[in-house]
Amino acid sequence: MGFFKKRKEKKRMKKQQKNIQTDLYSLYIQWTAQPEYIDADIGEKYYKGENDIRLRKQFKLIDGKTLPEPDLPNNKLSHNWGNYLINQKINYCLAKPPKFECEDEQYLEYFNNWCEENNFNYWLRFLGTQASIEGRSWLFPYIDDNGDFKAQVFGFKECIPIWTDQLHTDLKGVIRVYTTTGTGLNLPQGDTHLEYWTAEGCQRYIVQGRALVLENNNFTELDLIDGKFNGFEPDFLNNKNPHTWGKTPFICFKNNIIEQSDIIPIKSLIDNFDFVRSDLANTLEKFVNSVITISNAQGTDLDEFIHNLKLYGVAKVDNVSQQGSGANIGVISQPIDCEASTTHTNLLEESIIKLSGAFHLPKTGQVPPSGVALKLFYQGLEIKCNGLESQFKLAFNQFQYFFMEYLKIKYNFTPSAKIKLSFDINSIMNENEQADTLNKQMDAMRKAKGVVSDETLYNNHPWVKDAQEEIKKVSKQNDDYFGKGDLNKYGL
Numbered sequence: 001m002g003f004f005k006k007r008k009e010k011k012r013m014k015k016q017q018k019n020i021q022t023d024l025y026s027l028y029i030q031w032t033a034q035p036e037y038i039d040a041d042i043g044e045k046y047y048k049g050e051n052d053i054r055l056r057k058q059f060k061l062i063d064g065k066t067l068p069e070p071d072l073p074n075n076k077l078s079h080n081w082g083n084y085l086i087n088q089k090i091n092y093c094l095a096k097p098p099k100f101e102c103e104d105e106q107y108l109e110y111f112n113n114w115c116e117e118n119n120f121n122y123w124l125r126f127l128g129t130q131a132s133i134e135g136r137s138w139l140f141p142y143i144d145d146n147g148d149f150k151a152q153v154f155g156f157k158e159c160i161p162i163w164t165d166q167l168h169t170d171l172k173g174v175i176r177v178y179t180t181t182g183t184g185l186n187l188p189q190g191d192t193h194l195e196y197w198t199a200e201g202c203q204r205y206i207v208q209g210r211a212l213v214l215e216n217n218n219f220t221e222l223d224l225i226d227g228k229f230n231g232f233e234p235d236f237l238n239n240k241n242p243h244t245w246g247k248t249p250f251i252c253f254k255n256n257i258i259e260q261s262d263i264i265p266i267k268s269l270i271d272n273f274d275f276v277r278s279d280l281a282n283t284l285e286k287f288v289n290s291v292i293t294i295s296n297a298q299g300t301d302l303d304e305f306i307h308n309l310k311l312y313g314v315a316k317v318d319n320v321s322q323q324g325s326g327a328n329i330g331v332i333s334q335p336i337d338c339e340a341s342t343t344h345t346n347l348l349e350e351s352i353i354k355l356s357g358a359f360h361l362p363k364t365g366q367v368p369p370s371g372v373a374l375k376l377f378y379q380g381l382e383i384k385c386n387g388l389e390s391q392f393k394l395a396f397n398q399f400q401y402f403f404m405e406y407l408k409i410k411y412n413f414t415p416s417a418k419i420k421l422s423f424d425i426n427s428i429m430n431e432n433e434q435a436d437t438l439n440k441q442m443d444a445m446r447k448a449k450g451v452v453s454d455e456t457l458y459n460n461h462p463w464v465k466d467a468q469e470e471i472k473k474v475s476k477q478n479d480d481y482f483g484k485g486d487l488n489k490y491g492l
Contacts, residue, residue: 043261053274093385107415201232
């Protein structure tokens with residue numbers, strides 16, 4: 001490239017880079033004001049029990065002015081429904097490790113070994129919990145300095161996705177924003193970092209004032225001009241050579257099709273539940289069994305009178321004399337109606353359970369003896385878990401792209417088929433139903449012997465977690481017992 005062409009290209013690249021930085025900063029500034037970000041923030045707070053009721057204050061009315069009243073009872077009963085409902089869902093569908101099936105046995109062995117070494121089920125539970133709280137979670141695959149395949153989980157609020165379609169299936173890029181903090185005493189808070197990830201690699205910035213500054217660019221201006229990675233750092237180094245995945249290395253694990261937190265649809269019900277229970281606690285704390293009434297009095301503001309009557313059970317009025325008669329004072333009994341409050345909270349609880357798809361036993365605490373009746377209580381929860389499984393299967397297929405690329409680089413191995421993922425739902429049954437179900441399963445498997453493969457039978461056996469491993473164990477057991485050779489003569 002000639003001198004003048006190089007200088008022209010240099011100006012073009014600088015202008016392009018400046019436009020990118022401007023767009024990235026604009027997206028970063030707008031991100032926290034987006035409704036989806038606000039919903040994710042609400043989900044996180046309510047999962048921690050930081051409900052809106054904790055912000056409630058008590059006020060009094062004096063001379064037409066509303067003023068804080070610290071002396072009034074102000075119970076802030078925050079009921080952690082979010083934590084209860086989400087943990088129930090995750091433990092129900094992800095307590096057990098998922099099942100993996102694949103026609104390529106070697107690929108399955110590679111993956112199972114990686115899962116065991118990296119505790120994949122822990123990460124899956126983490127992803128499921130995070131997605132349920134905030135609406136979606138992110139898995140970031142990478143190859144570390146030792147050349148090993150790793151993955152890291154990021155939350156909803158940390159990643160700004162740039163989608164190319166309305167269905168959110170094609171990811172153009174991801175902006176990751178995080179802030180570093182000091183680790184010692186009296187250390188100042190660190191900088192805000194912004195990473196822009198695409199199929200071409202990553203650009204790293206530090207937020208300074210109202211602009212982005214390149215954090216660390218390992219490539220020279222000549223590299224930029226020649227178009228090497230277009231100014232992007234590679235995803236990783238392979239034999240000291242820069243390498244990219246060929247795709248944006250972020251996998252979106254969605255909670256549902258609209259990527260919404262489990263808490264948002266029931267937030268108003270939770271708030272009202274907190275309010276009613278807190279109000280009842282306040283009433284009991286400031287319990288007054290009578291109300292003082294005064295007649296033939298003037299000079300009292302009606303709003304102030306009613307407000308103080310509600311808060312204190314008494315209101316101050318002027319004593320007005322009319323031909324020798326003063327204000328008349330009376331007393332009205334004021335019983336506390338706890339039944340109405342209890343009825344309302346019971347209805348709220350039923351609505352929360354129903355709309356969240358949670359399992360909740362009857363108030364008696366008695367589990368219905370019928371297995372069919374018991375399943376009805378779990379119907380909503382199973383529907384919700386099936387929806388989560390459907391979304392996670394799509395994400396897992398995307399994850400396999402990166403793991404397959406890693407196997408090509410590390411072992412020069414190309415899988416011939418993809419792994420199929422399925423959740424091992426932790427269904428709850430009574431003992432009689434468990435025994436009956438197991439007998440039916442075993443009878444069906446005996447009848448299917450010779451019709452379907454042994455691997456399929458093992459994959460569907462309730463006691464088998466790894467079909468391939470179980471086949472090896474059975475083969476070794478038979479060899480030890482009968483001796484190696486043809487087992488057909490034994491009818492096996």
